[in-house]
Every structure is written in C-alpha cells, then in structure tokens.
Amino acid sequence: MPAATSVDSPPSLGRLARVRVVLVETSLSANMGAVARAMKTMGLSQLVLVRPQQQLDAEALARAAGADDLLARARICDTLTDALAGCRLVIGSSARARALAWPEVDPAGCAERLVEEAAEGEVALLLGRERSGLTNDELASCHYLARIPANPDYSSLNIAAAAQVFAYELRRRALTIGAPASGAGAPEQAALGSTQAGVHSGGDGSPPEELATADEMAGFYAHLEQTLVAIGFADPDQSRTLRRRLRRLFNRARPDRTELNILRGILSAAAGRKDPNRFRR
Amino acid sequence: MPAATSVDSPPSLGRLARVRVVLVETSLSANMGAVARAMKTMGLSQLVLVRPQQQLDAEALARAAGADDLLARARICDTLTDALAGCRLVIGSSARARALAWPEVDPAGCAERLVEEAAEGEVALLLGRERSGLTNDELASCHYLARIPANPDYSSLNIAAAAQVFAYELRRRALTIGAPASGAGAPEQAALGSTQAGVHSGGDGSPPEELATADEMAGFYAHLEQTLVAIGFADPDQSRTLRRRLRRLFNRARPDRTELNILRGILSAAAGRKDPNRFRR
Numbered sequence: 001m002p003a004a005t006s007v008d009s010p011p012s013l014g015r016l017a018r019v020r021v022v023l024v025e026t027s028l029s030a031n032m033g034a035v036a037r038a039m040k041t042m043g044l045s046q047l048v049l050v051r052p053q054q055q056l057d058a059e060a061l062a063r064a065a066g067a068d069d070l071l072a073r074a075r076i077c078d079t080l081t082d083a084l085a086g087c088r089l090v091i092g093s094s095a096r097a098r099a100l101a102w103p104e105v106d107p108a109g110c111a112e113r114l115v116e117e118a119a120e121g122e123v124a125l126l127l128g129r130e131r132s133g134l135t136n137d138e139l140a141s142c143h144y145l146a147r148i149p150a151n152p153d154y155s156s157l158n159i160a161a162a163a164q165v166f167a168y169e170l171r172r173r174a175l176t177i178g179a180p181a182s183g184a185g186a187p188e189q190a191a192l193g194s195t196q197a198g199v200h201s202g203g204d205g206s207p208p209e210e211l212a213t214a215d216e217m218a219g220f221y222a223h224l225e226q227t228l229v230a231i232g233f234a235d236p237d238q239s240r241t242l243r244r245r246l247r248r249l250f251n252r253a254r255p256d257r258t259e260l261n262i263l264r265g266i267l268s269a270a271a272g273r274k275d276p277n278r279f280r281r
Numbered sequence: 282m283p284a285a286t287s288v289d290s291p292p293s294l295g296r297l298a299r300v301r302v303v304l305v306e307t308s309l310s311a312n313m314g315a316v317a318r319a320m321k322t323m324g325l326s327q328l329v330l331v332r333p334q335q336q337l338d339a340e341a342l343a344r345a346a347g348a349d350d351l352l353a354r355a356r357i358c359d360t361l362t363d364a365l366a367g368c369r370l371v372i373g374s375s376a377r378a379r380a381l382a383w384p385e386v387d388p389a390g391c392a393e394r395l396v397e398e399a400a401e402g403e404v405a406l407l408l409g410r411e412r413s414g415l416t417n418d419e420l421a422s423c424h425y426l427a428r429i430p431a432n433p434d435y436s437s438l439n440i441a442a443a444a445q446v447f448a449y450e451l452r453r454r455a456l457t458i459g460a461p462a463s464g465a466g467a468p469e470q471a472a473l474g475s476t477q478a479g480v481h482s483g484g485d486g487s488p489p490e491e492l493a494t495a496d497e498m499a500g501f502y503a504h505l506e507q508t509l510v511a512i513g514f515a516d517p518d519q520s521r522t523l524r525r526r527l528r529r530l531f532n533r534a535r536p537d538r539t540e541l542n543i544l545r546g547i548l549s550a551a552a553g554r555k556d557p558n559r560f561r562r
Contacts (some may be wrong), residue, residue: 037439154322
C-alpha cells in the first residue's frame with residue numbers, strides 16, 4: 001500500500017482528532033505517558049483518563065517525551081460515562097475471550113469502524129487496567145471488542161504497546177481513505193477489516209449524526225434498569241448477565257436519537273403503569 | 282481478516298522463529314526488556330544485541346515481564362556482521378528519509394518479505410539507537426528500509442513501540458499465510474505489502490537456500506573494498522557514498538552463493554594483477 005506512506009495529509013487524517021483514547025484506572029503514570037507518545041506518533045490527540053491511579057508525574061512526562069502536550073490536555077473523569085459522553089461508537093480493547101460473546105474485531109477492523117464513524121462525530125477506543133483489563137460491565141458499554149492477535153502462550157501486551165498497534169492501524173486507515181487510489185483499492189481495504197458483523201453507519205434515512213451517543217445510551221440503560229425493577233420483571237443489580245445481555249442487544253442495534261426517545265417513552269409508560277404517582281401526572 | 286484471529290497456529294507461524302530482531306547500541310536496558318516483551322507477545326523469540334550500552338539489569342527484567350526468557354537467551358555481539366551471520370534477508374527500520382535512496386517498505390511489506398524468506402532460512406529486522414537510529418553504513422547492510430507511516434510533526438516512536446508494530450505485522454502475515462482462506466485472499470494479501478521493488482526469492486533455477494547470507498555479503502564487501510584500493514580505483518574509506526552505492530547495488534541484486542564466489546574470484550583476479558606477489562602464486 002505505497003500510497004499510505006507517500007501521502008502526507010489527506011483530509012481524512014483530520015478524523016483522528018475525533019478519536020478519544022480512554023484509559024480506565026491505569027496504575028502506572030509511566031504507561032499514561034507512553035500511551036500519549038504512541039498516540040501522538042500516529043496523529044491522535046484526545047487522551048481521557050478515568051480514575052487514574054497515579055498523578056501525571058515526572059515519570060509520565062519522561063515517557064511521553066515530545067507528547068507532553070497530550071498529557072497536559074488529558075481530560076480526567078470520575079466515571080466512564082463522563083469519559084464517553086458524546087461518543088457515537090465505542091470499541092474496547094480485550095486481551096482474552098469473554099464468557100458473554102460480543103462482536104469482535106481485529107485492530108484493522110477496529111480502525112476501519114472508528115475512522116468511518118469519526119467522519120460523523122466523536123468515537124472512543126477504551127483501554128483497561130494493566131493487569132485486569134476492562135470489567136464485563138465496562139465492556140458492555142462497547143459496541144465491539146477489539147483483540148490483537150497474539151501468541152496464545154504469552155498474550156500480555158504492555159498497554160502502551162497495544163495503544164501503539166491500535167493507533168498505527170487508525171493512522172493507516174485514515175491515510176488509506178484519503179489516498180487518491182482509494183477507489184481502486186476499495187475491495188482490498190474492505191477485506192482488511194471485514195468481519196461478520198455489519199455496521200449501521202446511518203445515511204439510510206435519518207442523518208447519521210443523530211445516532212445516540214454513549215452518554216445517552218447510558219441514560220437509557222439506567223432508565224431501562226430502573227424500569228425493570230419498577231415493573232417487577234427483574235433487578236439487574238441481582239443479575240449482571242441480564243444487564244449485559246440487554247446492553248449487547250441495544251448496542252448492536254445502535255439506536256438513533258429518535259429511536260431512543262421512543263424507547264424511553266415506552267419505559268416511562270411502562271413504569272408509569274406501576275407508578276403510584278401516575279394519577280398525579 | 283477474521284481468519285487471522287481465529288486460526289491458532291498454522292505451520293507458517295513457525296517461521297517467526299527464524300526472524301531475528303537485532304538491536305544496535307541500545308542505550309536503555311528498559312527498552313531491551315520492552316522489546317523482548319513486544320516480541321514474545323507476537324511469537325518472536327530471537328533477540329540479538331549489538332554492543333548494548335547497558336547491562337540486562339533489573340529494569341530490563343521488569344519491562345520484559347513474562348518475556349525474561351528471551352532476554353536470558355539474547356545473543357550479544359560486538360559487530361553487526363556477527364549479529365547478521367547466516368541471514369539471507371535483512372530489513373532495517375528507519376524513522377526518516379535518507380539522502381541515499383534505498384528500497385523502502387511499510388511494516389506490512391516488511392513482514393511480507395521477512396515471513397516469505399523465513400520459509401527458506403534466517404532473516405533479520407534491524408532496529409537502531411533510540412536517538413539516532415541506524416548509521417548509513419548500517420543501513421547499507423540492509424536489503425530494504427522499513428518505515429512506519431507516522432505523524433510528520435512527531436514521528437518518534439519508542440523503540441519497543443516500533444518493535445511491537447513490526448512484530449504485530451509479522452505475526453499477522455504468518456497467520457495469513459497459514460490460514461485456509463489464503464488462496465482466495467491472496468490478491469488482497471499481496472496488495473497489503475506491495476511496493477515497486479521486486480523480490481528475488483530464489484526458486485527460479487538455483488535453490489533459494491543458496492542465496493548469499495549477510496556475513497558472506499559482508500566478506501564480499503570487505504574483499505571488494507580492499508580490491509578497489511589494490512587496483513587503485515578508489516579508497517572506499519575516503520568515499521562513503523561510493524561504498525554505500527556499491528552495497529545498495531549488490532544488495533538489490535541479492536547474489537546467490539555461486540554468484541558471490543564468481544564475484545570474489547573476479548576480485549581476487551583483479552587484485553592479483555596488481556599484486557606484487559602475483560608471480561609467487
């Protein structure tokens with residue numbers, strides 16, 4: 001793919017500015033710095049830290065090298081929901097197979113989806129704790145899991161090394177889309193990141209920028225779970241499997257804003273029927 | 282490319298055992314450890330250190346994490362020639378464009394060539410110093426330069442991050458070759474790493490394992506340069522550009538062993554005509 005190396009800045013490179021890299025409860029400041037460096041080498045700029053376990057100290061700055069500006073601008077959040085606010089697509093990195101099957105992509109497929117959706121709005125790549133990765137509940141916030149094909153005997157990539165691989169594929173994808181040969185090369189490019197799961201990318205009626213964002217989905221899930229309790233169906237706090245299955249279902253559907261409003265209307269209506277205050281409304 | 286993630290160990294994965302990662306004058310032991318980890322996650326096992334600037338200390342072991350076995354088995358060499366002995370193909374990593382044009386590949390093209398040639402024998406990926414990379418003379422030992430497409434405003438990948446990208450592409454390539462769909466997918470795979478430069482991969486007459494190895498080429502170049510002095514043509518020590526141009530020329534040709542013997546016979550003969558001792562032989 002010589003075009004990818006010879007084209008300096010096709011317009012689609014600008015999409016990389018809409019890709020957030022979200023680190024959840026990272027233990028070591030050195031790793032936060034190293035992730036910043038990996039990001040900047042590939043033209044990514046939005047670093048978000050959820051409950052970082054160390055300060056952005058001298059070690060972080062040393063490892064960031066010339067990417068200290070990304071650290072200085074890093075957003076620090078208390079909750080994953082805050083970190084993902086406004087994102088239309090979320091892909092989580094996962095080192096191992098999960099009990100509950102989730103749509104899975106390789107790094108090229110991850111990049112394909114993130115760069116495609118970044119044309120419309122904000123997207124996020126989620127990287128978990130150094131030792132334990134993402135919890136199942138955190139993964140349930142994701143539309144896809146991304147897995148780097150690794151040595152089954154030793155699959156433990158350093159978090160910054162994983163970030164480098166994902167960032168490399170993101171840049172590669174952004175360069176490919178903008179390259180003049182992208183028309184002719186489209187079949188190969190599609191093959192690069194193809195999986196069985198289709199992507200609802202909008203554009204088939206409603207404008208794609210109206211897809212519900214991650215925070216809107218989080219609000220919906222909270223509403224849904226309250227409603228499940230209210231209507232006496234089940235308490236999702238008692239059944240995490242149920243909670244995750246529901247999330248997987250709705251994440252796969254990728255509702256747009258209007259659809260989400262309809263769903264929430266249904267929830268309100270459903271709860272309202274059991275609501276002791278319903279006659280006051 | 283779902284096959285790449287779902288196939289555990291096609292036979293071509295074994296080729297990764299023939300890919301040496303050669304680090305030249307690495308400054309920091311932490312980086313040596315981190316490179317070992319990056320290698321092992323992708324199934325590479327041969328680490329070679331040329332004049333490492335620090336001991337393989339506790340910091341190296343900490344960064345290697347579960348890849349300390351690669352560090353323990355790492356070969357330490359005084360010269361690049363020793364490190365490359367027996368290699369039929371050498372690709373050097375290069376962060377910047379060079380004055381003297383050399384055949385260039387991207388990481389996917391690099392992996393394509395190394396994995397293809399590793400079917401026949403040993404190959405090497407050369408990574409230079411953290412700050413200054415490889416010297417032009419070291420690059421002249423390479424058949425290709427490999428460049429990771431990076432942010433032109435900040436292209437400084439950490440050496441272990443670069444190793445992770447190359448190792449990732451090597452594993453990806455090895456998985457693709459062994460995957461059952463490799464026949465059907467071949468055009469896409471070829472497109473992945475295509476460049477303008479052709480590869481002489483043997484198999485067109487002489488058996489491919491007879492290609493001259495890196496140490497044989499080094500011996501030839503030494504012989505050539507002595508001969509140039511002996512015949513009064515030029516002193517390559519006085520003209521580094523000349524030396525590199527010659528290396529580029531012969532590296533591109535990729536002589537097999539028989540051809541190299543012929544060339545050396547010619548050199549001997551040429552020097553012999555100016556050799557004051559020629560009548561004693």
